[in-house]
Amino acid sequence: VIHIRIMLDVEFVIPSNKDELLQQESGQYSVKNVYSLPELSQKLSDMKSKVYFYFFVFIIFFFSECKNTISESGVDFILDEFDTLFSVLVHFKQADLSLLSKGWNIIIKGYSALSSSLGVIFDEDDLDNDMQFKMLNITKMMTYILTQMMQSFEDKLSQKTSNGILIETGKGRKKTNKKPEYDDFNWEEKSNNAFILLYNILQLPLNKLWDPPLAEEEFVNLIADSCYKAMEDPAIASAKLKYLRETHFQILGILIKRYNHGLSCSFKIIHLLKRYEHLVSPLAQGIVQLVREFGCHGIVRELVREIGETDSSDLIQDTSGTRAYSQFLVEVAENIPELILPAMGLLTAHLSGESYAMRMCVLGIMGEIVLRLLSLDDLDDNSRDMRDQFLDHLEDHLHDVNAFVRVKVLQIWQRLCQEKSIPLSRQSQILKLVVGRLHDKSSNVKKNALQLVTAFLEGNPFAAKLSLEELKEQLAKEINKLKNLEGRSGSEEERRKQITEHGREQAWIECEPEIADVIKNILVSGRREDEPATQVLTQNSLADALEEIRVKIGQKQYLEAYYLLRNTEKQFPGAEQM
Template identity: 35%
Template sequence: MTSFIEALLPSVHDTLSLREALSKLAQCERSIKAQGVCSIKENFNIIYSCLYNVTQLKTEILDEIMNILIRGLQLLESDMKKILAEKISSDTRISYLNSLKILIYLTVEFSNHLEKKFLSSKENEILTQTQTNKKTSKKTTSKKTNPDLSINDSASHFDWNDIKEKILACLVKIVDLNIQKFWEPPIVEEQFVTTLTNLCYKLMETCQSNSIRPHQRKVIKDHLCHILAIMIKKYNHSYSACVMIVQTLPHYEHFSSVYADLIQTCVIQQGYESILPDILREFSHANLSTAAGNKENPNLKFYSQFLIELADRLASQFLPYLSLVQEFQDEESYLMRNSVFYIYGELLIKVLNKETMSDFKSKQTRDELLDHLMDHIHDTNAVVRSKTLQIWRRLCEENCIPLHYINQLMSRCVGRMEDVASSVRKSAFQLLCDLIRKNPFGIKSVEMSLEQINGELSKEEQVLNEMNKESDKLIEELNKLVQPHDDENDHQNEESMNEDQDDLELQAQKETHDQMTVIQKSKINYLKDMLGFVNQIETAIPKLSKLLFSKTQTDVLEVISFFVTCYEHGFTDMLFGIRKMLALVLNSEKTVKDAVINAYKRLYLKSDSRQQPFSVAKQLLKLTQDLTICERGALEELIGEFVINGELE
């Protein structure tokens, strides 16, 4: 952009002295107000000379210059908006194009300087305060003022963040116009786009800084996202933006969130969805070139977080580009795998859920994603195993797990209870508790024993066998009616019509019978799934009972929670585990002892019945059955604790 300015105004090299330039600033401002924004060309040397000596300028002078530029941008936007509504003459086009380039150039250069100066002043302020805190007493430090958001030269009223907000607001309005019409041919030159977007990326580095007032952070960030989104859609900045995002993501932690907001602005507000596959492809190249085989690459943390932020904002937009996401599924980095599975979870909850499922292809995609999540419960990395189980928990909470996946999931959960990693075991316990709370089979699975479910299943299978035999008979009768007819004989035609009528009746019976058969098969599948569900819970009891005495405290606490959850939700077979918990009342660790006492209090002393004393006594008597000597001693200790705490009299 500098080379263009120099070509446009050869006199730029004949800069004024700083004193002369400052004396003419007021003249420049009056000229713009009186003659319009195009007079900026004649006054360019004045402001450029100030820029040339920018390091010598005081804050009040910078304030004056920025106000001139803001006023110029506002007038430019207003004039261009009117001009674009009409036919543009060649002279007008060139005049406003030059004014646009000059104003953008000056605004960008001064903004870059002020941003640098602002950051430098804040760093010095922090350093000074740190040194002061070390040297002065509390009494002295209490008199210090809070950090000011302005650049403190001699004019404390100058607030760079306020100026920045106004400049960005003007730039949003300008780039949102069809400014390409001022170029011939109507294509905005790359140098112009690069100059403006580089400023935006620079300002993004500090847009979430604590030095900016909270309400301003969002405003400034939104302005930056809007400018870049417009440049991406309208001015061919898509490829450059993708490269910039991938390269700079690791530089600042907040970039993951800010860049995700930028992509969201492109897709939602600008309707430019192509940016999403473009950025995914660029990530693919970045991983292959910089992260392949390097599990400890620190950049992957930021790439992973960025994908997660995108999934939170644009879950539905990921669906058409699922193949691009799946490329990261087999990456060596567990962080990248976790981000992929997070995207799967968001898709299953927000897009491929029960309410929105309408076609076979969607169900196929849903099952494919569920299969991937199921497989990675056995991932080689413990962090991935734990995160995958947590995603299944979210699916359970949102009722997004199809019934035919429940048993397989329960089986995997029970298996993970013996995982070598405590974090995985904890996630497995929690998921199993969630599945029991949700219990897709309802009260029937609680009230019926395994033998009763098996008995009902056998009855329903016998009914299905009878239905299949009846179906075979109907097919035989239909086959008998399918015979060639002789159309030459009227009598035969009459018989044929009667047979056709019988044929239609049999076909109707067959269709009704087939529908009933489908319903019967659904009943059987439901009972099989219920049987598997109850069976998995009973299978888990012995394993969990052993973990009650684990050396890992989290295991013990999670098992206590599991037994209590099951018992509260009607699984009376858990009484075995509830009795085993008694021994923990004598545990030397206070956390474990308190947890088990609170568990028994929750189970046996929280009765809403009017006959509470009778109910509590009955429940405790039931607990005493088949106790060992050690467990009886623990029960005495438990009741003693209840009495001491005033919970039993």
């Protein structure tokens, strides 16, 4: 009772580290006794009996509707026993599981009573100043102990895992160094129960405990940091712990909506993405949950802004972090593209940056937005212009200097093609560019280019749907037509002869008008056919003479060819070829 009265005069200030509670400050609560491990075991046993008695009394008062007595029954123990639970935190690394479990069960039982007690108190119309101050101290003290225990358990269990709970041996076998005391310790279940308690207490109008009614940032961070700490465990990404991830983001959603935690949350998510690769998909799913369940639209733009303003040199140096940013943003865009679209201006600058991973990220987001938002038939002018801009960027980066980016862009185009999201007016141009990529120096680019060409052919909107048999029949007909045109029905020698004769006929048709003009000039001038300027026939055979005439005609020396012809007629009179 004396301690409780003292607590009406001192305030519990949430410390940034445990040591601050050991320092005595005027008007602030400080820890007087840090018990040793041997002392703790007995203290916790005595405390457990006291807490369970308080809780039993609390239940009686609750069901008998003695509201004025409830606040005195189940939660005041923390004012006398805070030092004991604080000592558990101090010795957490050295303490065995049985002692830690005692402390854990006590704070869980007490926090459950706190939630119920606050619910009753807030139902009252008036909350006097003394009760308000005391319940604020109790709430902060219990929340501090609970959240610090949660984080300490996370550290202890992760340390045991890293020290070889499961160790790969050289022969491929696994041996376990896991202590027997942890065999039946289901931390996931215990952690989830604790988060549910935190979620339940956040449903209450806790702001009423503060004056003015605005919860202090340190209190909000206590709860939020427990969520972030739990996410550091790689196991959180497994499908079986989806329920736990959803609980984390339900808590964060309340903190953002009611306690102004949005900006801090976005900074923390960026930090987690940078450090923990396993969180890419869980965090993306969590952001989608925050948007859909709590309407936290602003956090999306804040995240895009933080990533978009990251210096290009930092993105190049931190390749794993950049890859995490990229995968995270693309996954968010797949689910809520309508919130990424207004913030695209913050990302497009990276298309000309040196980080190929960020170029892939921005292009991937553009592809998702085109596919999910800008592929409708009834787009307005602004949406159509934006779609064309995105497609222009995708078209330009088919020739990106980095092969990974070229592969990514080809994959985006293939998906757009399969979903029939490429405007007809652009398909021909894209196909020409893709065919050019078939000669790329990268084998992966060639492979994806071939797949895209195949997708274009399979999805050709102008192609008739013909069966294979019909196509084969049509092909056979066309081959027969070609053979007839080329004279393939005769021998090879006859075919060549027909081609040669056809070519000569075409050549004669072309030069016939000019030859006619030359002959007319001869007739008009009255020149005798056997007169001067005649070419002396140098060939001994008719065939050679005719070949020489053909050459002269081919060289367009028509007058010389005429006189050679006249002389040939004289030299070989009556020849059949003449």
